[in-house]
Amino acid sequence: MEGRSGGCVREVADVARAAGIGVGQRHSPTRSHDPLHSFHPLPKVRHSHPQNRRLHVTLIILRILHIVTGVFWAGAVFFIVSFLLPTFKTVGPDAGKVFAELRRRNMFTWLPSIALVTILTGLWMYMIRMGSVTNWASTREAMALGGGAAAAILAFLIGTFVMRTNTLKAADEAVAAMQMAPGAEKDARMAAVQAMRARAGMAARIVATLLLIAVVTMAIARYLV
Numbered sequence: 001m002e003g004r005s006g007g008c009v010r011e012v013a014d015v016a017r018a019a020g021i022g023v024g025q026r027h028s029p030t031r032s033h034d035p036l037h038s039f040h041p042l043p044k045v046r047h048s049h050p051q052n053r054r055l056h057v058t059l060i061i062l063r064i065l066h067i068v069t070g071v072f073w074a075g076a077v078f079f080i081v082s083f084l085l086p087t088f089k090t091v092g093p094d095a096g097k098v099f100a101e102l103r104r105r106n107m108f109t110w111l112p113s114i115a116l117v118t119i120l121t122g123l124w125m126y127m128i129r130m131g132s133v134t135n136w137a138s139t140r141e142a143m144a145l146g147g148g149a150a151a152a153i154l155a156f157l158i159g160t161f162v163m164r165t166n167t168l169k170a171a172d173e174a175v176a177a178m179q180m181a182p183g184a185e186k187d188a189r190m191a192a193v194q195a196m197r198a199r200a201g202m203a204a205r206i207v208a209t210l211l212l213i214a215v216v217t218m219a220i221a222r223y224l225v
Contacts, residue, residue, distance in 0.1 A: 059128065066121040070218075073115045074211045077159070081208045085201055099171060108164055115156045122149055140224035148217030155210035163203035170196035 088095035102108075126145060130137050170193045177189040 055128075059125065062121045062125050066118060066125065069114045069118040069121070070215075073111065073118050074215055076111055077155075077204070077208050077211055081204050085204065096171075096174070103168075103171070108168060112156070112160050112164065115152075115159065119149070119152055119156055122152070141221045144217045144221035144224055148214040148221065151210045151217070152214040155207045155214065158203050158210070159207040163200050163207060166196040166200035166203065170200065 088099070091098075126142075126149065130142070136142050173189060173193045173196070177186055177193060180186040180189065
């Protein structure tokens, strides 16, 4: 009986070794089972094929552009809402000199352009990820990234067509009103300037809120299980 039992044990050991399982060894969980490492912001790319190498380089470039321009865009809007606009209200007419210098430096052209680069690079990476991973679009990560992208696009539209438009128009109208003789017409024009500035300020706060939502969702998306 003892001989038969020993034979059975050896047979089991042989089968286990053939299957790649060490008898008596404890298996520690691998990194792939860790939920914090199961989500990758970009698809894995094998570097053996030239096309895959080009895709990998493209993803790196897109990611750098997206992060750098996104930080600049969001930071600029947060600075405008938190510090620049309140300062303009405090200094009064002297704010016109600062505004004229910002306009001369093409701030109102550069900022929308940088925002557009942020959005386009983000959408490009989203499409690559959706085409590389099966059913990825239905995951919580994809939904969070999609929500953040929608907030960023809405922020861009409001910032460009409401905030920027009213700000520049108010500045032009204010310059024209200052050259008018005192009277009812000048007062009406200045009242219109104040209304446009109020709309621009409200739009700036909305844009800042939307960008905050976009930043938060982008930061936590990969950890949503």
